[in-house]
Amino acid sequence: MNQQSPLLLTDEQLRTFITNGFLILQTDFSDSFHEQLMAQLNQVYENEGNPGNNLLPRIRELQKVFDHPVITGALTSVLGENYMLHAHRHGHYNASPVAGGWHKDSYWGYGRMRNHHPWWAMIMYFPQDTPVELGPTGVMPGTQNYETRTFAKDDIADEAVASGSAGTFALIHYDIWHRSTPNVLGKHRYMLKFEFMRTQAPESPSWNNQETAWRKPASYSTPFGEHDVLWEETWNWLSGRMGSMAGTKPASAEQVSSLVQGLGDASEPVALNAAYDLAAAGAPGVEALLQALRHENKAISRLAAYGLSISGEAAVPGLIAALNDARPETVVHAVFALGELRDLAASAVPALNGLLDNGTAVAVRRAVVEALGIIGTPIDEVTAGLIRCLQDEDVQVRFMAGLSLSRLGSAAKAAVPQLIQSLDDENRYVRAHSLEALRYIGTEEAKEALIEDLFRSRWCFTTTKENAFYP
Structure with a gap:
């Protein structure tokens, strides 16, 4: 177990993460550590192929990387103390002289509305010296909150690369x-990718916080636009001040009308700012966003949901009403906004549970399962809904249920029997997320189930096709 205290991010580093969407940081392992790590990687990849989700048990020294205080500190700062190392992990090998395509990672094949608040993050670790010529990962600064690629595929003038000596890593906003x-x-170039999830909404700063108020970092790169309200709201959210921007910038009727027009702007950065500015405009802005939620243009509806997700309690009645909309996309967007409003949306839980019938559009059920885990109260009703989700016919609803129950912790102990049954699910992530939920629930019954499953499915990390049976 790591005995070193996490080296938390500074205010300036967190401000840079909020604006740019990533940080390039460095561990201080010895050259010999990385030489041994590379030797193991080369041996495994050459003789066995990519170990995929078995990367950690197959190369056990790698756990030391994720116990390093620079990495634990970066993750704690962005995701809180009880963050989860997700079951999906992947070693990326790149020897190609051709660049890969620009993309956002999916959620294990699961399409979902992406969070602007940092509920998820990734670590991309480089175990070898990685000059630019060796093909490090490239990121486009400031694009974490854009659904569309706002730049041409060959536009690399503003690209940042995770280049550096062995032990360099990129902490990136998942999206x-x-x-x-x-x-x-x-030459061989490895990038070891691990995903992490926040399990608790922030109640106070989890980084080395010295300044209360938001200000922009001294140096940042956001080539496609600035997002003053979004950035300040994210800083406040990470500080435990939810809904802090609602009504802080009152607007006239004429200004609200102009912002509504802005929601349909061809530039996503412009349209995104309009959504957040409407949320800050008070009651007229909330009403305009609720109307835009039902707009025939689904992109406008989605942007409205982001605005409503920071609009505070005033948005809840209108969002509950939108759950009855005939168009599934509108309902998905309303569910997302309710989830982001957390306990302020507790009154929506009965209506959300009512959307869990298999006759409801699967995209809606996938949104509901996540929202329930974030809202979290009333706990008995939320847990009951998530127990139903563990039995859903859709695999993605089932595997999201385990993650949502992890966020509830011991309060969700009523779900333990169904979680134990889910350990035999056909899908690897249903099983993995159920194990995580049992770990975070942490009752004696849950711990016993974890230990039994561990011994039943024990994985021998030294067994390979060359060394199958003997010592």
């Missing part, structure tokens, strides 16, 4: 646009 860059040297 930032990124790609692999060309490896013109043709």
